[in-house]
Amino acid sequence: MRSIVLFLFFWLSYVIVSHAVAEQKGSEKALREYYDLQEGQRLYEQYCRFCHGAEGKGKAFDVTPPPVDLTSQAVQKKSDADLTQTIHEGERGTAMGSWKWELSEKDKQNVLLYIRRLAR
Numbered sequence: 001m002r003s004i005v006l007f008l009f010f011w012l013s014y015v016i017v018s019h020a021v022a023e024q025k026g027s028e029k030a031l032r033e034y035y036d037l038q039e040g041q042r043l044y045e046q047y048c049r050f051c052h053g054a055e056g057k058g059k060a061f062d063v064t065p066p067p068v069d070l071t072s073q074a075v076q077k078k079s080d081a082d083l084t085q086t087i088h089e090g091e092r093g094t095a096m097g098s099w100k101w102e103l104s105e106k107d108k109q110n111v112l113l114y115i116r117r118l119a120r
């Protein structure tokens, strides 16, 4: 009988502790994403807003072809890899230049995170 009580006691402590640990990990992840998003926004405003607009709707700068609406279905349905590639390389013959010198891999991820957020 006593060993059952002891067992239950340890089992319960284990459940409580592992739950607390999992929760802490979850909030760390949320916090990291929050900062990545903040950073993405900062970069977007510094480099992209000029053409793609404060809300990402495009056409903020008058060029042909016009800066795309980054929140549109046509853009949003493209994969992360595709969009990152365009940000990295730019698009030939358009005003969309390459950002490979300004933005690190992490920067590109963060700015993309922000573009995805703008579309929500």
Ligand code: HEC
Residues within 6 Å of the ligand: 044, 047, 048, 049, 050, 051, 052, 061, 063, 065, 066, 067, 068, 074, 075, 078, 083, 086, 087, 091, 094, 095, 096, 097, 099, 111
């Ligand atoms: C000088 C203006 C200008 C700036 C600054 C600019 N863009 Fe663009 N961007 C464009 C234009 C114009 C296009 C459309 C090219 C086309 O029609 O093919 C475009 C296209 C894109 C696309 C491709 C969308 C698709 O359909 O695949 C992405 C992604 C993008 N821009 C992201 C960015 C990001 C991120 C930044 C900032 C780091 C940025 N742009 C800065 C002008 C700009």
